[in-house]
Amino acid sequence: MMAYWGEIAALLTALFWTVTSMAFESAGKKVGSLAVNLIRLVIAFFIYSIYTQISRGMWFPFDATTYQWGWLALSGLVGFVIGDLLLFQAFVVVGARISMLIMAMTPPFTAFISYFILGEVLSPMNWVGMIITLLGISMVILKRENSALNGGEKIRKRLTSAYSVPGILLALGGALGQATGLVLSKKGMGDYDAFAASQIRVMTGIVGFAILLVFMKRYHRVWAALKNISAMKRISLGSFFGPFLGVSFSLIAVQNTKAGIAATIMSIVPVLIIPPAIIIFKEKVNWKEVVGAVITVLGVAIFFV
Incomplete structure (x- = not known):
């Protein structure tokens, strides 16, 4: 079992992110994604401080080296500020x-x-798993649409997006930011405590979002969000399962297995999120979306073959 500790941590991360994504979607629609991002990181910082004081005897990562601070801070900037900002929108x-x-x-x-930063090389089966995962995603987001040619005499089928293209591009940007943040985290973390490493990333995220809010003159939205009790409940729930548990376990995962494998296992959230999406948000999910999500998970399962 311990031989797969990295994979198990990645699976737990997927469960945590399922909870946090639902919570932050609801909160973001109420008070905006920028406010949600800053508040959830501040809450997460205090959770980390309490936990590391109990587990390590220090509330702040005083023992981190300059090397670790540099790479983990860069990881927080890329993963939290850039990646999560795009994802939350x-x-x-x-x-x-x-x-x-x-x-x-x-x-x-x-x-x-x-491959370029860490020199990690995936096996052929790993690549097969990722290709199947991508096929599952494509099945959901793409659709065939009829278009008329020559005054309607001929009908041609063409692939189009079934969802908002800007929304899909935002999510892709979030994926790229998270991927880069994971790799930078692994490079900077080494054997350092995953929770303390996450705390450094969170602090960088707080500073980044604070500067962004001031620059965009949207800091008033933070005060409005703090007064919204319903939104704050969701942000608090998401902060515990996301920046605290989710991010920390994602770092534990990349510490104990290849970064590409960990990231793939974490990507099973699309299947885990279907039941709560139907029950809580009353979303209508068609058979193609369910099959596409299942294919995505099958791609993940190949990593264990």
Whole structure:
């Protein structure tokens, strides 16, 4: 069992991200994605401080080296500020279910980036698994549409997007940001404590979003969000399962297995999120979307063959 500790941590990460994506989608539609991003990181920082004080005897990562601070801070900037900003806006535009499905693009992005930065090489079966995962995603987001030619005499079928193109691009940007953040985290973390490493990333994210809010003159939205009790409940729930548990377990995963494998297992959220999407948000899910999500998970399962 411990031989697969990295894979198990990645699976738990997927469960945590299922909860947090639903919570943040709901909160983002109420108070905006920028406010949600900053508040959830501040909450997560205090959770980390309490946990690391208990587990390590220090509330702040005083023992991190300059090397670790540099790479983990860069990881937080890329993964949290850039990647999550795009992802959270995708939640608002196309919803958490489709956004997290597109986020399954993270594995090939991660594998490609880790090849150049970490020198990690995936096996042929790993690549087969990722190709199947991508086929599952394509099945959901693409559709065939009839178009008339020559005054309607001929009908031609063409592939189009079944969902908002800007929303899909936002989610793709989120996937690229998360993939880069994962690889940078692994490079900077080494054997350092995953929770303390996550705390460094969170602090960088707080600074980045604070600067962004001031620059865009949207800081008033933070105060409005803090007064919205319903939104704050969702942000608090998402903060515990996302920036705290989810991010920390994702780092545990990349510490104990290849970054590309960890990212692929984390991408099963699209299947995990279907039941709550139907029950909580009353979304209508057709058979093609269910089959596409299942194919995505089958692609993940190949990593264990």
